[in-house]
Amino acid sequence: MALKPSAGSRAADATARRCGVCGQESRQFLFRPGPPEQAPDLDLRPGEPVRGTMARWLQQCPHCGYAAPDIARAHPAAAAAVGAAPFRALIAEGGHPPLARRFLAWAHVLEETGALHAAAEATLHAAWVADDLGQTELACDWRLDAVALWRGGPPLDHEQTVRVIDALRRAEAFPDAGATAEDLARSSPPEAVAQVIALERRLIAAGDAGRHSVASALPPPSRRPHATMRGPRSPVGEGFFAKLKRLFRRG
Ligand SMILES: [Zn+2]
Structure with missing residues (x-):
């Protein structure tokens, strides 16, 4: 019988990951969520305890800024997206909450590599960050961006x-x-x-x-x-x- 997970995570072991974009190593946490105990929202944002763990959903390379669930994995076209001006501007946007920027960075790479529905999902996650911070306008903007990505895909x-x-x-x-x-x-x-x-x-x-x-x-x-x-x-x-x-x- 497994131990009951605490704070929505079974393990949060830090490990060295080599970035799939720039090749440099950094210490990252591997996030493995436990099961949600509360019902999700209508947009399927998970209930607690998973809900409160968004800061650990994505890793981010401290060298090039690439963000992904596992930065060791990268689409062949990810390096070009990460090196380009729009990505650099996204991760430097001081008006956006840092955690939201990380989700938007991942969303941008997904969009650039053609994964529009996954990009919508990551953009919605940025909106959830804005919800938690009471930044209603950003949350609205990012929800509408997510809808455009969903509708632009299959x-x-x-x-x-x-x-x-x-x-x-x-x-x-x-x-x-x-x-x-x-x-x-x-x-x-x-x-x-x-x-x-x-x-x-x-x-x-x-x-x-x-x-x-x-x-x-x-x-x-x-x-x-x-x-x-x-x-x-x-x-x-x-x-x-x-x-x-x-x-x-x-x-
Ligand atoms: Zn990197």
């Missing part, structure tokens, strides 16, 4: 589209959020997704740009006639929101 599935809707709502882009939610609701999404869309639509109608938990979208099992038929095992092909529902529904 077609989105139902669950990713919910995150786009949530990012738009949190950025107070209510008309776009509402139209996107309406389109998604018409596309016969799975039940758990439909329940999250229903909550999003209520929040959008109320002009609510606040943070809400996935658990608040999922009704307790007593309202679900067939819930007792379900075993503890995850059904094959179960979507992510359905899995969350099983783990975190408000009972």
